[in-house]
Amino acid sequence: MAIIVCGHKNPDTDSIAAAIAIADLLTKRGMAAKPVAQGAVNPESKFVLDKFGLPAPEIVTDASGQKIALVDHSDLAQSLDNLAKGEIVGIYDHHKLGDVTTPNPLEMWVWPVGCTGTVINSMYKFYGIEIPKNIAGITLCSILSDTVMYKSVTCTEADKKAVAELAKIAGVSDVMALGMEMFKVKSAVEGTPMRDLVFRDYKDFDMSGKKVGIGQLEVVDLAILEPYKDKLLAEIKKVKEEGKRHSVFLLLTDIMKEGSLMLIASDDPSVVEKAYGKAPDGPTIWLDGVMSRKKQVVPNFEKAFGK
Numbered sequence: 001m002a003i004i005v006c007g008h009k010n011p012d013t014d015s016i017a018a019a020i021a022i023a024d025l026l027t028k029r030g031m032a033a034k035p036v037a038q039g040a041v042n043p044e045s046k047f048v049l050d051k052f053g054l055p056a057p058e059i060v061t062d063a064s065g066q067k068i069a070l071v072d073h074s075d076l077a078q079s080l081d082n083l084a085k086g087e088i089v090g091i092y093d094h095h096k097l098g099d100v101t102t103p104n105p106l107e108m109w110v111w112p113v114g115c116t117g118t119v120i121n122s123m124y125k126f127y128g129i130e131i132p133k134n135i136a137g138i139t140l141c142s143i144l145s146d147t148v149m150y151k152s153v154t155c156t157e158a159d160k161k162a163v164a165e166l167a168k169i170a171g172v173s174d175v176m177a178l179g180m181e182m183f184k185v186k187s188a189v190e191g192t193p194m195r196d197l198v199f200r201d202y203k204d205f206d207m208s209g210k211k212v213g214i215g216q217l218e219v220v221d222l223a224i225l226e227p228y229k230d231k232l233l234a235e236i237k238k239v240k241e242e243g244k245r246h247s248v249f250l251l252l253t254d255i256m257k258e259g260s261l262m263l264i265a266s267d268d269p270s271v272v273e274k275a276y277g278k279a280p281d282g283p284t285i286w287l288d289g290v291m292s293r294k295k296q297v298v299p300n301f302e303k304a305f306g307k
Contacts (some may be wrong), residue, residue, distance in 0.1 A: 003033040003089060004028060004066050006080060008073035010202045011037045013045045013182075017142035018116040019057055021135050022092055025120070026069065028129050033069065036060040038080065042093040042200050046184040052137035052170070072116045074098035077204045092116055092123075093229075094146075095294055099206075114154040117145035121162040137170035141182060141229060148218060148255050154289045180220075183255060187219040189228060194235040198250060207305035208248035213239060214294050214301075217298070222254040222261060229263070233283055236298035237265045247271065249301075251293065258289040274304035 005023040019035035024289055035057040041049065049056055059231055060066075063079075063086035070091045073079060075098030080086070088100065090107040095118050099288070109120045117139040119206020124131040131139070139226035140163050147155035167175050189197060202215035225232070232250060240248040247266035254260070264283045273279045276287060290296045 001032075001067055003031060004035050004036045004060055004063075005069040006038060007071045008075075008078035008200050008203065008216065009038045011039055011045070011046055012042065012201050012216060013138075013145040014142040015017050015072040016041055016045045016057065016065050016118050017048070017135075017138040018092060018120060020054060021117070021120045021131070021139055022071055022090075022205060023126075024132065025127065025129060026090075029127060034058070042186075043188060044182055047185040048138050048145075051141075052134040054134055054138060056077055059241060062225050070100065073111070074100045075203075075204060076100055084284075094119060097230070105224075107280060109205060111158075113156050114152060115143040115157040117142040117146070117166075118156075118159045118162040121166060122158075122243075131169060132168070133170055135170065136166040140146055140170060140175065141178065142164035142173065143208060144175065144179040145182060146254075149292050151178060151255060151258055153295050154292045183220050184220065186250040187221070187224050189219075189248075191284055194228065194231045198235050198239060202295070204243075204245070205301075208300055210231075211243065212301060212305070213243065213245050213248040214251070214293055214297055215248070216217070216251040216254045216260075218254055218255055220254075220256055222252060222257065225252050229261075229284075233263045233265070236263055240265045249297070251290070251297065252289055255291070258291060260267075260290045261288060262290075271301065272302045275300035 005019045005055040007019050023035040037057040041056045045229050062081045064082045066086040068086045068088050074091050074093055088102045093110045094113050109119050118217050143159050143163050161177055172178055198215050205212045236248040236250050250263040251260040262285050264280055
């Protein structure tokens with residue numbers, strides 16, 4: 001039975017690229033594996049896959065009876081349905097450990113870096129396996145995406161070094177130009193349903209027993225999203241009620257200004273002030289310097305909800 005390699009719900013470029021790379025690496029180590037995804041690829045991921053000539057992974061949402069390798073997550077809320085009915089054989093990630101547990105030992109590579117792609121680059125080197133040119137290309141793109149072209153606080157020197165190494169293999173001469181191409185694709189929102197924008201990069205979390213959703217839209221200029229702000233706010237309110245969530249927060253991140261406007265739908269908006277030390281302006285708050293959900297949003301809210 002082939003191992004299915006799967007990222008989190010609402011997959012981003014790191015989840016897609018990591019699934020493809022880990023499936024390749026496991027297979028070359030003698031363990032048949034195939035990449036899958038829990039949903040369709042977003043516009044940025046499609047651009048990256050098309051650029052390097054790789055197909056989108058098959059969509060799989062149920063773990064029943066499967067051998068599974070998880071990439072880019074280890075939280076039950078973000079993982080496949082019926083995960084306990086499958087067998088997890090590996091976790092490859094760059095986030096804090098979540099609440100996934102296993103009855104048996106497993107292979108784990110979980111590093112404090114800006115992207116799973118950085119971990120994967122080191123894995124290829126560790127096992128003495130040459131990374132294919134096209135996989136090197138999508139992996140370097142995933143690092144540029146996750147680190148917001150090195151602007152995110154999650155970015156480490158290891159991420160920058162990995163991009164330099166992968167760029168040589170992939171034949172990319174100007175990684176920053178490639179990064180800007182990606183973010184222009186990511187910034188294109190015209191004609192996209194509001195629901196799709198909310199869930200383009202969205203995760204649910206359990207915070208002190210409360211279900212909290214946090215989404216993020218990264219654009220090269222916040223003015224792109226200004227005409228859609230009220231509609232996005234109305235949509236996250238719907239998402240909150242439909243999913244019986246305590247709160248839904250949507251970060252509108254301006255990668256050039258290096259900050260985020262947060263849209264707020266919450267049973268208790270005071271958690272925002274507890275998290276950031278200043279009161280929101282109605283249903284929004286500008287957070288200067290906040291670029292990373294992983295390091296600058298989730299930990300703040302976990303503390304706020306724990307108070």
